[in-house]
Amino acid sequence: MSTFIERAECDSFPRYLKQLGTELERFLCFEHGDAMDKPERWQKALRGPLPEQGVGIGPVMDEIKRYLIPNGSKISHPGFSSFITTGPTTLGALTSFTASIAAPQRLGLTAFQFLEEQSLEWLGEMLSLPPYMKGIYSSGGSVANLVALGAARQWAFEHIGIDPARDGVLKPCRIYATASSHHTIHRSAAVLGLGRNAVVAIKEDCEGRMCATDLQRQLTTDASGPYLPIAVVATAGTTSAGAIDPLRQLANIARAHKVWFHVDGAYGLPGILDPRVTALYDGLELADSVVVDPHKWLGAPIGIGTTFVRDRDILQRAFTQGPADYLEGTISETTAQSSLDGLGIPYADFGVELSSPPRGAVVWALIKEIGKAGMRERICRHNAMARLIAERARAHPDLEVLREPTLSICCFRYVSQNITDLNAFNRSIHRQLLRNGENMPSTTMIDSALVIRPCFIGARTLEYHAEELVDEVIAIGDSLIQTR
Ligand SMILES: Cc1ncc(COP(=O)(O)O)c(C=O)c1O
Incomplete structure (x- = not known):
C-alpha cells in the first residue's frame, strides 16, 4: 500500500x-x-491514466x-504586450505563494487579514480615490465589475422600494456604456439578471470616448420609458485603445439623472500616476464605484482585482449570505483569544466569494517594495513606450497610427500602396510576430481597420522592447512585400 x-x-x-x-x-x-x-x-x-497509487x-x-x-506561457516574456495581462513580479509571486500556506483564507484575525484593509487603503490613496471609498478584493476585473454593478443594482432598486437581492429584478433595466466597454460589463448584466440587452451602447467620439451629449439624450429619452437606469459605466483606459472617457462630464450627467456612476479602471486607473495624463482622470472622485486590477499594471499574480465603493454597506446588502447554522458558535468575537476567534472585516459578505486567498498581502508587498514612485516610474515608462511607437510610426512612410496613445497602448499598422487587403496583410505580420516569439502584441479593430496593438504593462518590459517591436514589424512587412 x-x-x-x-x-x-x-x-x-x-x-x-x-x-x-x-x-x-x-x-x-x-x-x-x-x-x-x-x-x-x-x-x-x-x-496518462488516473493513478490509483501515488x-x-x-x-x-x-x-x-x-x-x-x-512548456508554460509566454505571458511572462518581457516582449509580451498582448491582451492586458502579464507575469507577476518575483515578490508578487512569492507573497502569493506564502499566503497560500501561511493564511489560506482571508478570514481570521491574522496579519494577512490586517493587510487586506491596509493595502486597499494604500491602493486607493496611491490612485487618488477619496479616502471614504472602501474596497474589496476579488479574482479580477470580471468579478470586480460584477460586484460594482451588483451594488448599482441594489442602489437603484432600493430607491423604488425593492430589495433586488431578496426579491429579484422586477423591472426592465438599463446600463449605459460604449461599444469599447469591456464585455465583462455585458456578462455582469447577464449574471445580475438584467440581461445583456440591458447594456445600451452610447456613441463614442473619434478618440473612442463616450459622447456626453449622447448619454444625456439617451437618459432623457429613457426617463419616460419603462426602464430603471442602473448605472452609467465609464472606462478609464479602454481595452482596445486605452481611451479615457470624460469622467467629470459623465458623472455630472449621471448625478443629474440620479444614476450610479461606475468607472472601470481595471487596466487604466494606475495611469493617473503619470503626470502627462493625470488631468484626464478629473472627476474620478465623483464615482460611486471604481474598479482597478492589481494583476494588470501593478504586477500582481493573476487573481487580484479590486472594487472600491462610496458606501460598503450597500455591498453587504447586495451580497450578504445571511445567517447559517454552519456559521453559528464556532467564533467568539467578543472574547477573541485566538486568530480563529473572529472573521475580521466581513469581506465574504461584500462580494461573491466566501473562500478567498488573502490578496491584500500581495498588494501590500508590491507597493512596499517599490513605493508609489516605483509604480509611477513603471507607468510613465510604458506610456512613453506607446508614444515612442507612435512617433516612429509617424516618421516611417510605411507605418500609420490609427489612435494616438493615451496610456500604454498604441494602435498602428503597416501600410503601402502595393497592398490591396491591409487587414489581411497586418494579420500576417502579427502571425509572424507570434511565431518569432520575441515581440508579441495583440491586434484589434479601429473602425474597420485591423491594427497591431501593443499594450505595455509588464514589470520586466523596458523601452527597448518598443523599439524592437517597431523594427520587427517593419522588417516583417518589408519581407512580406518582397516575397509577393
Ligand atoms: C477595462 C477592462 N475591464 C475588465 C477587464 C476584465 O478583467 P479580468 O481579465 O481581470 O477579468 C479587462 C481585461 O482586460 C479590461 O481591460
Missing part, C-alpha cells in the same frame, strides 16, 4: 523551493522555445520541472 497518501512533506520545503527557484529563473530567460514547438513531447509525457512528491516535482515549466 502506498504511503504517499496525505503525507505532509514539510521537511522537504527548502529543497524543493530551491529547485523550483532555479527552474523558474531559467524559465524567465525564455531560452527554451515555445510550448507549441513540439507539443507531442510534453503531451505524451503528461497524458508516486510521491519527488517524481511529481521532477515532472513539473521537466514538462510543465519549460
Whole structure:
C-alpha cells in the first residue's frame, strides 16, 4: 500500500523551493522555445491514466520541472504586450505563494487579514480615490465589475422600494456604456439578471470616448420609458485603445439623472500616476464605484482585482449570505483569544466569494517594495513606450497610427500602396510576430481597420522592447512585400 497518501512533506520545503527557484529563473530567460514547438513531447509525457497509487512528491516535482515549466506561457516574456495581462513580479509571486500556506483564507484575525484593509487603503490613496471609498478584493476585473454593478443594482432598486437581492429584478433595466466597454460589463448584466440587452451602447467620439451629449439624450429619452437606469459605466483606459472617457462630464450627467456612476479602471486607473495624463482622470472622485486590477499594471499574480465603493454597506446588502447554522458558535468575537476567534472585516459578505486567498498581502508587498514612485516610474515608462511607437510610426512612410496613445497602448499598422487587403496583410505580420516569439502584441479593430496593438504593462518590459517591436514589424512587412 502506498504511503504517499496525505503525507505532509514539510521537511522537504527548502529543497524543493530551491529547485523550483532555479527552474523558474531559467524559465524567465525564455531560452527554451515555445510550448507549441513540439507539443507531442510534453503531451505524451503528461497524458496518462488516473493513478490509483501515488508516486510521491519527488517524481511529481521532477515532472513539473521537466514538462510543465519549460512548456508554460509566454505571458511572462518581457516582449509580451498582448491582451492586458502579464507575469507577476518575483515578490508578487512569492507573497502569493506564502499566503497560500501561511493564511489560506482571508478570514481570521491574522496579519494577512490586517493587510487586506491596509493595502486597499494604500491602493486607493496611491490612485487618488477619496479616502471614504472602501474596497474589496476579488479574482479580477470580471468579478470586480460584477460586484460594482451588483451594488448599482441594489442602489437603484432600493430607491423604488425593492430589495433586488431578496426579491429579484422586477423591472426592465438599463446600463449605459460604449461599444469599447469591456464585455465583462455585458456578462455582469447577464449574471445580475438584467440581461445583456440591458447594456445600451452610447456613441463614442473619434478618440473612442463616450459622447456626453449622447448619454444625456439617451437618459432623457429613457426617463419616460419603462426602464430603471442602473448605472452609467465609464472606462478609464479602454481595452482596445486605452481611451479615457470624460469622467467629470459623465458623472455630472449621471448625478443629474440620479444614476450610479461606475468607472472601470481595471487596466487604466494606475495611469493617473503619470503626470502627462493625470488631468484626464478629473472627476474620478465623483464615482460611486471604481474598479482597478492589481494583476494588470501593478504586477500582481493573476487573481487580484479590486472594487472600491462610496458606501460598503450597500455591498453587504447586495451580497450578504445571511445567517447559517454552519456559521453559528464556532467564533467568539467578543472574547477573541485566538486568530480563529473572529472573521475580521466581513469581506465574504461584500462580494461573491466566501473562500478567498488573502490578496491584500500581495498588494501590500508590491507597493512596499517599490513605493508609489516605483509604480509611477513603471507607468510613465510604458506610456512613453506607446508614444515612442507612435512617433516612429509617424516618421516611417510605411507605418500609420490609427489612435494616438493615451496610456500604454498604441494602435498602428503597416501600410503601402502595393497592398490591396491591409487587414489581411497586418494579420500576417502579427502571425509572424507570434511565431518569432520575441515581440508579441495583440491586434484589434479601429473602425474597420485591423491594427497591431501593443499594450505595455509588464514589470520586466523596458523601452527597448518598443523599439524592437517597431523594427520587427517593419522588417516583417518589408519581407512580406518582397516575397509577393
Ligand atoms: C477595462 C477592462 N475591464 C475588465 C477587464 C476584465 O478583467 P479580468 O481579465 O481581470 O477579468 C479587462 C481585461 O482586460 C479590461 O481591460
